[in-house]
Amino acid sequence: MEPVTPAPASPWTLAARTAQMNPSLIREILKLTDRPGVISFAGGLPSPATFPVAEFETACAQVLRDAPQAALQYAASEGHGPLREMVAASLPWPVAPDQVLITTGSQQGLDLAAKVLIDTDSKVLVESPTYLGALMAFAPMAPRIESLACDDQGPALDDLRAKAADARFLYLLPNFQNPTGRSLSEARRAELSAEAMRLGLPLVEDNPYGDLWFDAPPPAPLTARNPEGCLYLGSFSKVLAPGLRLGFLVAPKALYPKLLQAKQAADLHSPGFNQRVVAEVMKDGFLDRHVPAIRARYKAQRDIMLAALRRAFPADADPDTSLSWNTPAGGMFLWARLPRQMDAMRLLPHAVARGVAFVPGAPFYAGHGDARALRLSFVTASADEIERGVAALADAIAAFAHGS
Numbered sequence: 001m002e003p004v005t006p007a008p009a010s011p012w013t014l015a016a017r018t019a020q021m022n023p024s025l026i027r028e029i030l031k032l033t034d035r036p037g038v039i040s041f042a043g044g045l046p047s048p049a050t051f052p053v054a055e056f057e058t059a060c061a062q063v064l065r066d067a068p069q070a071a072l073q074y075a076a077s078e079g080h081g082p083l084r085e086m087v088a089a090s091l092p093w094p095v096a097p098d099q100v101l102i103t104t105g106s107q108q109g110l111d112l113a114a115k116v117l118i119d120t121d122s123k124v125l126v127e128s129p130t131y132l133g134a135l136m137a138f139a140p141m142a143p144r145i146e147s148l149a150c151d152d153q154g155p156a157l158d159d160l161r162a163k164a165a166d167a168r169f170l171y172l173l174p175n176f177q178n179p180t181g182r183s184l185s186e187a188r189r190a191e192l193s194a195e196a197m198r199l200g201l202p203l204v205e206d207n208p209y210g211d212l213w214f215d216a217p218p219p220a221p222l223t224a225r226n227p228e229g230c231l232y233l234g235s236f237s238k239v240l241a242p243g244l245r246l247g248f249l250v251a252p253k254a255l256y257p258k259l260l261q262a263k264q265a266a267d268l269h270s271p272g273f274n275q276r277v278v279a280e281v282m283k284d285g286f287l288d289r290h291v292p293a294i295r296a297r298y299k300a301q302r303d304i305m306l307a308a309l310r311r312a313f314p315a316d317a318d319p320d321t322s323l324s325w326n327t328p329a330g331g332m333f334l335w336a337r338l339p340r341q342m343d344a345m346r347l348l349p350h351a352v353a354r355g356v357a358f359v360p361g362a363p364f365y366a367g368h369g370d371a372r373a374l375r376l377s378f379v380t381a382s383a384d385e386i387e388r389g390v391a392a393l394a395d396a397i398a399a400f401a402h403g404s
């Protein structure tokens with residue numbers, strides 16, 4: 001890789017890897033769509049109505065009373081001991097607290113995994129589509145990203161077999177995936193896990209949405225079947241609050257020391273005060289009471305969006321102006337497809353002009369994307385906004401199809 005030379009007058013020479021760093025297309029899209037009066041299904045934010053503000057207020061005061069100096073001092077890179085213990089105890093397979101590394105969001109877990117596992121030109125397997133933030137975390141290491149063909153159950157086994165040779169890992173989102181909302185069935189997990197073990201292929205399993213199920217809990221993570229062959233990432237962002245910037249990883253013994261060293265280089269440790277506050281909030285089983293309320297809220301929101309979609313795009317609608325969509329069993333997103341030949345990226349400005357925003361699906365693909373796909377978040381808009389936003393989307397599609 002050649003270094004990148006910026007504008008002639010600049011004294012700075014950028015590292016060659018910066019050529020792989022690009023602004024998140026989604027953040028750029030959000031800037032365009034974040035206008036007063038525009039109903040947004042575009043953001044990936046949890047509903048702020050779920051943030052347990054009062055509990056945080058009490059916990060912050062408690063932490064400052066109990067351990068003010070320790071809470072405000074530098075702290076251990078591995079994370080706050082009681083929080084690591086709570087994380088280990090919450091997982092459905094035997095995890096020792098010393099396998100847990102508290103991270104600055106699970107996004108940092110992806111960055112550390114990239115630094116520790118990817119060389120230039122290393123092959124990395126991802127789902128199709130996949131989480132854009134992971135592609136952004138992997139990109140500076142200049143891997144060869146290969147997408148696996150996926151159905152509504154996740155990656156197809158035959159494509160995994162065809163592409164696995166020499167891959168460093170498969171990055172997998174088992175539950176209510178961002179962006180599609182899809183989940184891997186029990187059978188697909190068993191097959192994928194067995195095949196990965198047979199092929200000697202490690203898995204990086206990213207599970208920030210697993211607790212947000214609507215009717216039944218998802219099957220156990222794939223890591224539970226083969227902990228030494230999997231790096232597991234979790235997050236407090238969707239069950240408590242993303243502003244804490246706290247997540248965790250559970251690493252096999254062979255990886256932990258290097259991940260820890262990478263973290264030390266990145267930020268020494270994740271905010272100690274926040275970690276103590278989260279441990280304080282969680283200490284009496286708070287999540288067991290809190291998370292069911294998030295599930296109920298998000299399920300009701302999903303149902304409102306599904307009903308609005310059925311009204312705006314009835315089954316007997318003109319196929320040239322209709323939309324199809326899936327029914328996610330948890331999480332925050334629904335995945336939809338536009339009528340034939342319609343490009344979501346090109347539709348977006350027309351939709352915004354009519355007062356509704358979504359995220360086109362194409363940026364979520366490592367390779368050639370599905371131009372007809374789009375992601376709709378159902379968790380932050382009100383019922384009335386969902387109704388009006390979906391109706392505006394139907395108007396935009398009809399007008400676009402008829403060239404107006």
Ligand SMILES: Cc1ncc(COP(=O)(O)O)c(C=O)c1O
Pocket residue numbers: 044104105106107108131133173178206208234235236237242245246247
């Ligand atoms: C699949 C996935 N992984 C990781 C993250 C990063 O989450 P955080 O860093 O807030 O834990 C997100 C955020 O939306 C996500 O959707």
